[in-house]
Amino acid sequence: MEAVVRVLPAGLRFGVRDDETVFRAAARAGLRWPTVCGGNGSCGTCVSTVVDGAEHCSPVGPLEQEVFDTVLHQPLRDRRLVCQLRVSGPVTMMRRGVRPAAQ
Amino acid sequence: MPPGPARSPGPSVQDYLDADSRPVPDVLRYDVNEPLGSQDISVDRYVSRAWHDAEVEKVWRRAWQFACRLDQVQNVGDHVIYEVADDSLIVMRTAPDEIKAYFNACLHRGRKLRSQAGTVSELRCPFHSFAWNLDGSVKDIPCVWDFSHVKREEFGLPEARVGTWSGFVFVNLDPDCEPFEDFIASLATELQRWPMDDRTIYLHIAAEIGCNWKVALEAFIESFHVIGTHPQLMPWLADANSQYDVRAGEHWNRTITVQGAPSPHIADGLSEQDVLDSYYETRAFYSAGVGRDLTTPEDGAPEVPEGGTARQVLARQLRAQLETTFGRTFSDYTDSELLDAIQYFLFPNFCVFVGARTNAVYRFLPAGNDPERCIAEVILLAPPPRRGAERPEPPPVRWLQKGENFADITELGLLGPVFDQDYFNLPYIQQGLHTTRKPGITLATYQESRIRHFHRLLEQWLER
Numbered sequence: 001m002e003a004v005v006r007v008l009p010a011g012l013r014f015g016v017r018d019d020e021t022v023f024r025a026a027a028r029a030g031l032r033w034p035t036v037c038g039g040n041g042s043c044g045t046c047v048s049t050v051v052d053g054a055e056h057c058s059p060v061g062p063l064e065q066e067v068f069d070t071v072l073h074q075p076l077r078d079r080r081l082v083c084q085l086r087v088s089g090p091v092t093m094m095r096r097g098v099r100p101a102a103q
Numbered sequence: 104m105p106p107g108p109a110r111s112p113g114p115s116v117q118d119y120l121d122a123d124s125r126p127v128p129d130v131l132r133y134d135v136n137e138p139l140g141s142q143d144i145s146v147d148r149y150v151s152r153a154w155h156d157a158e159v160e161k162v163w164r165r166a167w168q169f170a171c172r173l174d175q176v177q178n179v180g181d182h183v184i185y186e187v188a189d190d191s192l193i194v195m196r197t198a199p200d201e202i203k204a205y206f207n208a209c210l211h212r213g214r215k216l217r218s219q220a221g222t223v224s225e226l227r228c229p230f231h232s233f234a235w236n237l238d239g240s241v242k243d244i245p246c247v248w249d250f251s252h253v254k255r256e257e258f259g260l261p262e263a264r265v266g267t268w269s270g271f272v273f274v275n276l277d278p279d280c281e282p283f284e285d286f287i288a289s290l291a292t293e294l295q296r297w298p299m300d301d302r303t304i305y306l307h308i309a310a311e312i313g314c315n316w317k318v319a320l321e322a323f324i325e326s327f328h329v330i331g332t333h334p335q336l337m338p339w340l341a342d343a344n345s346q347y348d349v350r351a352g353e354h355w356n357r358t359i360t361v362q363g364a365p366s367p368h369i370a371d372g373l374s375e376q377d378v379l380d381s382y383y384e385t386r387a388f389y390s391a392g393v394g395r396d397l398t399t400p401e402d403g404a405p406e407v408p409e410g411g412t413a414r415q416v417l418a419r420q421l422r423a424q425l426e427t428t429f430g431r432t433f434s435d436y437t438d439s440e441l442l443d444a445i446q447y448f449l450f451p452n453f454c455v456f457v458g459a460r461t462n463a464v465y466r467f468l469p470a471g472n473d474p475e476r477c478i479a480e481v482i483l484l485a486p487p488p489r490r491g492a493e494r495p496e497p498p499p500v501r502w503l504q505k506g507e508n509f510a511d512i513t514e515l516g517l518l519g520p521v522f523d524q525d526y527f528n529l530p531y532i533q534q535g536l537h538t539t540r541k542p543g544i545t546l547a548t549y550q551e552s553r554i555r556h557f558h559r560l561l562e563q564w565l566e567r
Contacts (some may be wrong), residue, residue, distance in 0.1 A: 037232075042234070062221055070218060
């Protein structure tokens with residue numbers, strides 16, 4: 001079963017399997033999400049806003065919380081690190097700069 | 104009588120062991136206390152910057168020291184931060200069969216790489232995003248075009264030494280230190296009867312205390328203080344007739360304090376039934392599921408039969424309760440291993456209780472570079488869970504907040520107020536050491552011989 005994630009403002013869509021993060025699913029779909037660490041949960045660069053479908057998002061783990069506390073220095077509110085995020089249903093996210101890798 | 108051979112009135116530990124319901128192993132049967140003199144211990148050891156600095160240089164940067172339990176670094180990437188004075192180490196499982204300790208500083212501008220325990224897949228500096236692989240090799244140099252002068256193969260994270268024994272992880276900051284196997288050999292042999300690999304962390308408490316680390320340590324390696332500090336324990340704790348084992352040539356020592364027998368200070372007039380009833384009333388330590396001590400059943404505590412002892416009854420009851428809780432037999436353990444406080448101290452700061460039940464580990468470290476403050480930790484190790492039961496995850500360190508007491512930690516049961524009694528003294532000792540006009544503290548020859556032994560070892564390390 002794949003859940004569909006939509007990314008604004010580009011309007012891209014891709015499927016996320018339940019054994020992968022949104023970041024990995026995007027890479028599998030040929031999309032490049034802004035990152036420095038490559039999805040290891042240590043740089044905070046992939047931070048994105050959940051516009052819709054928060055109820056389908058996995059809970060925030062200790063590593064993700066630490067990046068918000070010690071790197072971003074901001075409360076999570078409606079934001080997530082997509083490299084730590086798993087989804088169980090349709091989610092719409094906002095992140096500028098997500099685009100096909102070839103571009 | 105010359106100093107040394109004098110002992111408390113009342114039965115000795117060995118007398119109590121003679122009456123054990125099980126054969127007592129040799130490790131509990133020796134009684135050795137090599138004389139180390141009776142000189143006062145100078146006060147400046149506890150209050151002076153010079154002593155502190157010397158300890159950092161000669162002890163903390165050279166001696167093997169307990170860093171964490173293996174449980175805390177179970178999976179690859181799991182790590183804890185071990186800090187002493189100015190030094191900080193990332194103690195991490197770097198491969199399924201490998202634990203390393205990295206000096207916690209970025210090789211670029213020096214920022215600490217990690218500020219908290221956790222699980223990571225790389226070590227990335229939050230300053231400029233330099234990153235290292237878990238094996239310590241450099242992974243990512245941002246703007247590498249600007250670092251043509253850096254050789255990647257020389258940019259690995261410097262390591263401290265690591266050794267493991269009985270589920271404990273030790274570290275040593277000195278690359279030229281003695282091999283861990285040599286350091287631990289004699290204690291490992293001594294403690295063969297009590298392997299602790301399978302034990303799980305039930306509770307890990309840490310508190311910052313306003314006293315020198317040695318003041319705190321020394322409050323926990325003698326039972327003499329029960330008379331003043333824990334009066335409620337005396338009906339069932341044989342304090343003054345504890346056994347203190349000290350060999351001058353070893354870097355560890357031991358106390359055996361018999362429980363389920365009265366203090367010689369108040370033994371007159373206490374019946375065996377009084378001892379048993381008091382034990383039930385005030386030794387309900389820990390919580391259910393990890394081997395809580397006996398609690399009084401609704402129909403009252405059991406009766407000590409005519410001619411019997413409280414220890415016999417308590418040992419029988421504890422054995423049955425532990426068998427119910429943990430689903431295995433405790434029949435090979437002596438009464439002593441079920442009832443008594445058998446505590447080992449390993450220089451410089453590792454204290455461990457052994458035996459069959461939930462046991463404590465104590466650790467005392469200077470807090471930063473302040474000789475007036477220390478970090479005191481209590482780690483309670485529960486016996487292995489029932490066969491087939493899931494091994495519990497180690498709980499995070501619980502820092503005692505200002506105004507919070509050990510008594511507020513419900514998992515401790517009636518052990519909480521006992522710790523409060525101990526910790527309440529500590530800042531007052533430090534304050535008294537500043538105001539005293541006496542140049543040294545005066546130790547009991549026998550009951551405080553482990554403190555003297557500790558200072559002898561400290562002197563030896565400082566002279567190296």
